[in-house]
Structures are given as C-alpha cells and as structure tokens.
Amino acid sequence: MQNPPANTPKIDDSANADPSDGVDLVIETGASPPPARLEALVATATAYANAASSENTRSAYAKDWRHFTAWCRREGFDPMPPSSQVIGLYIGACASGTASGSVIGTTAGDRKRNAPPLSVATIERRLSGLAWNFTQRGAPIDRSDRHIATVLAGIRRKHGKPPRQKEAVLGEDIKAMVDTLGHDLRGLRDRAILLLGFAGGLRRSEIVGLDIVRDDHSDGHGWIEIFPGQGVLLTLRGKTGWREVEVGRGASDQTCPVVALERWIRFGRIARGPLFRRIFKDNKTIDVERLSDKHVARLVKQTALAAGVRADLPEAERAGLFAGHSLRAGLASSAEIEERYVQKQLGHASAEMTRQYQRRRDRFRTNLTKASGL
Structure with a gap:
C-alpha cells in the first residue's frame, strides 16, 4: 500500500481535541510551513467538513466525548486508540448509573457517585456520539463488535421501555389553542407559528429556521413564497435534503395559516431575514434575531393546557x-387524505415512518374482528 503524499491534509486525531468547534484539518509538511495556496485549500475543505453536521449536533457529540x-x-483507561472492550464497559456503567463523576457529601467517606441510570x-x-468522535480522530469503531453489540443488546433487553410519544394536537385542538392567544404582535406571531407548523407538519427547527425571502447566506433552514389566493410554498432544508411543502388556504380566515402568516408579516413589518423573531417586553419592538426553537415547544404546551x-x-x-412535535404528529393524525400525501408533506422516506406519527384518539375505527365475520 502506498503512503499518502507528505502534504496530504488529515483530521486531527488527538484524544484531547474538542470537535465542538468543528473538524480540524491539519497539514503534515515536515519542518517547513505549508504554502499559502495549500492553506487556502485546507480552509475551504474545513468549512465544507463542518457544514456536514449542525452546531447543535457537534456540541452534543463533544459533551459525549468529554463524559x-x-x-x-x-x-484508568486510555480513550485512544479505541477499545471495544472499554466501550462495552462504559455503556454498561451508563446503564447501571456508575458512569457519572458527580459526588455528594463533603468528606471522603461521604462521597459517592450520584447519578440515575441512563435510558x-x-x-x-x-x-x-462516540462513534462520530472516533471517526473524526481517524480511528473508527465497529459497533457490531461483540464486546459492544452484546452489552447493548443486554441493556435493551433489561432496561428497554416502550417509547413515550408526545400527544398529537388535532384540528379541533389547534382551533381552541389559537383562541387562547391575543391579537397583539405576540399573539399574531404565535398564531402564525401554530397554524403554519400544524398545516405544514413542520419540526420546530424548521418553523423558526424559515426566512421571509431566499437568502443563500442565511443561517436558516429555508424560506417562504406566498401565492396570492392559493397558499404559501415552503422550501426547506431537512435531514434528507431540500424539499418543498405546500400550505393551502383554509376554509376560515380565523384558522387559515396563510392569513395568519400574512397578518404577522404585515403588522410585524418583516421584509427580510428571519420570519419569526423575538418580541421585546414592550410588545412593540421586534428583534432582528431568529426566534429560538424552544419557544415553539413552550408555546404548544402553554396553549394546549390553556385550551x-x-x-x-x-x-x-x-x-x-x-411539545413542538405535537404539531407534526397532529397533522399526520388529523388529515383525512391518502397516506402518500401526508408522507410527502412530512418529508418521510417511508410510509412506515408516517404511520408512527398517526396517533388518533378514536381508535378501533376499523374493526377487523367484525370484518372477518366474528
């Protein structure tokens, strides 16, 4: 096997490196500094490498590595090079609650690890997160190795629980929720968030990531285009690439997502930049910065409880x-339409994933027992 050229960039494989700020590409050129042209190429490649994952994802993976x-x-183990046996011991400690470094008490005799087992x-x-970190350091791990796979299988068997899904808010729920909102600036904004998020089947990050117009230099996840008399077209960058979502006009102006969006844009005087923004305490001044996606989760919870x-x-x-996911699950559970249209709206690659979002409360509408003649 031929050795790579001396000036080949590679990812820093230091065990102490923190990739939360992004991938770090370095150049091996011996004692002499790299030429300026090569430094520029590395800078370009680094920018693309960092764009492969979001800042939130890298931050989460960095916390996993630190832990x-x-x-x-x-x-008394060395984190590098990776050892499947050590990783198996680690996830076992996480499952038993002994992997935390936190202590309670003030004296040596009182100190003990105090952390609940991880789910x-x-x-x-x-x-x-560990697999990502090891890969960035040029030492990928094999998750199918028996020292990891068998321990993880045992953890799943012993500690696995049925998933706890967020409640879907259905069409009538959304109507009641928007009725709890006022008609000031904050109410106009939040009404548009709820109705657009529901009708579009959007993730909360997709809602707050929208811009009013296309901007190729924006940090957002897409933009909107309003078609008068028809609806609004959302162009979104999701986990699987770009997709378009059509949100048509509703039967009533009171619950129409397009009308709510137009009112927010008009009274909020949003001409460019982020579509949904923070509003200051005077309820008159609108920030230029993008609204946090946590606001969507709080908004859904508060209005659902109030309604x-x-x-x-x-x-x-x-x-x-x-939570914010209640909007996305709500559309899938409410829309009386062919499943393939719901699948397309949510951007799912398979119908099986779409069915996981369909959580109707009126169960047993289709009675296969009676249909079979029993």
Whole structure:
C-alpha cells in the first residue's frame, strides 16, 4: 500500500481535541510551513467538513466525548486508540448509573457517585456520539463488535421501555389553542407559528429556521413564497435534503395559516431575514434575531393546557404530553387524505415512518374482528 503524499491534509486525531468547534484539518509538511495556496485549500475543505453536521449536533457529540474521557481517566483507561472492550464497559456503567463523576457529601467517606441510570435511547445516542468522535480522530469503531453489540443488546433487553410519544394536537385542538392567544404582535406571531407548523407538519427547527425571502447566506433552514389566493410554498432544508411543502388556504380566515402568516408579516413589518423573531417586553419592538426553537415547544404546551386539551387526564400528566412535535404528529393524525400525501408533506422516506406519527384518539375505527365475520 502506498503512503499518502507528505502534504496530504488529515483530521486531527488527538484524544484531547474538542470537535465542538468543528473538524480540524491539519497539514503534515515536515519542518517547513505549508504554502499559502495549500492553506487556502485546507480552509475551504474545513468549512465544507463542518457544514456536514449542525452546531447543535457537534456540541452534543463533544459533551459525549468529554463524559467518556472523564470516565476513562477515573477508571484508568486510555480513550485512544479505541477499545471495544472499554466501550462495552462504559455503556454498561451508563446503564447501571456508575458512569457519572458527580459526588455528594463533603468528606471522603461521604462521597459517592450520584447519578440515575441512563435510558436506552440516551445510551444509544451517546454511543453514536462516540462513534462520530472516533471517526473524526481517524480511528473508527465497529459497533457490531461483540464486546459492544452484546452489552447493548443486554441493556435493551433489561432496561428497554416502550417509547413515550408526545400527544398529537388535532384540528379541533389547534382551533381552541389559537383562541387562547391575543391579537397583539405576540399573539399574531404565535398564531402564525401554530397554524403554519400544524398545516405544514413542520419540526420546530424548521418553523423558526424559515426566512421571509431566499437568502443563500442565511443561517436558516429555508424560506417562504406566498401565492396570492392559493397558499404559501415552503422550501426547506431537512435531514434528507431540500424539499418543498405546500400550505393551502383554509376554509376560515380565523384558522387559515396563510392569513395568519400574512397578518404577522404585515403588522410585524418583516421584509427580510428571519420570519419569526423575538418580541421585546414592550410588545412593540421586534428583534432582528431568529426566534429560538424552544419557544415553539413552550408555546404548544402553554396553549394546549390553556385550551383544555386532554382535560380528561390529571394536570400533572397533561403537562408532559405536549411539545413542538405535537404539531407534526397532529397533522399526520388529523388529515383525512391518502397516506402518500401526508408522507410527502412530512418529508418521510417511508410510509412506515408516517404511520408512527398517526396517533388518533378514536381508535378501533376499523374493526377487523367484525370484518372477518366474528
């Protein structure tokens, strides 16, 4: 096998490197500094490499790496090069609650590790973070290795629980939720967020990532184009690439997402930049910065509780039912239309994924028992 050229850029494989700021490409040129032309090429390649994953993803993976390396130091292991046996021990410690470095008490005798066991989903996500970090350091791991795969299978078998899905807000729920909002600037903005997010089947990051017009230099996830008398076309950059989402006009102006969007744009005087923005306490001044996606989650929860959605359940249980994903699941559960259209709107690659979002409360509408003659 031929050795790579001396000036070939490579990813920094230092165990202490923190990739939260992005991939770090370095050049090996011996004692002499790299030529300016090669430095420019590396800078360009680095920018593209960092664009392969979002800042939030890199930040989460960096936290996973810090947790793993801290555990290795406490247990006397070297994080690099990767060892499937050590990783198996680590995820086992995560499942048992012994992988945390936090302590309680003030004296040496009182100190003990104090952390609840991690869920199966968290352990799987953390394992993905470690795999990403090892790959960035030029030492990929084999997750199918028996020291990792068998431990993970045992964790799933012993600690796995049915998934807890967020409650879907249906069409009538959305109508009641927007009725709880005022008609000031904040109310106009939040009404447009709820109706557009529901009708478009959007993720909360997609909602706040919209710009009023196309801007190739924006940090957003897409833009809108309003077609008078018809609806609004959303061009979105999602996990699987670009897609277009059509949101048509509703039967009533009170609950029409397009009307709500037009009112927010007009009264908010949004001409360019982010579509949804923070509003200051005076309820008159609109910030230029993009609204946080956490606002969507809070908005859905607050309005659902205020509207009495799922009032048949205890208050403490209701508080944990709703989040930003309730809008996306709500469209899939409410739309009385062929499944393929819902699948396209949500941007799912398979109908199976779309069916996971369909959470109707009126179950057993199709009774196969009676249909079979019993």
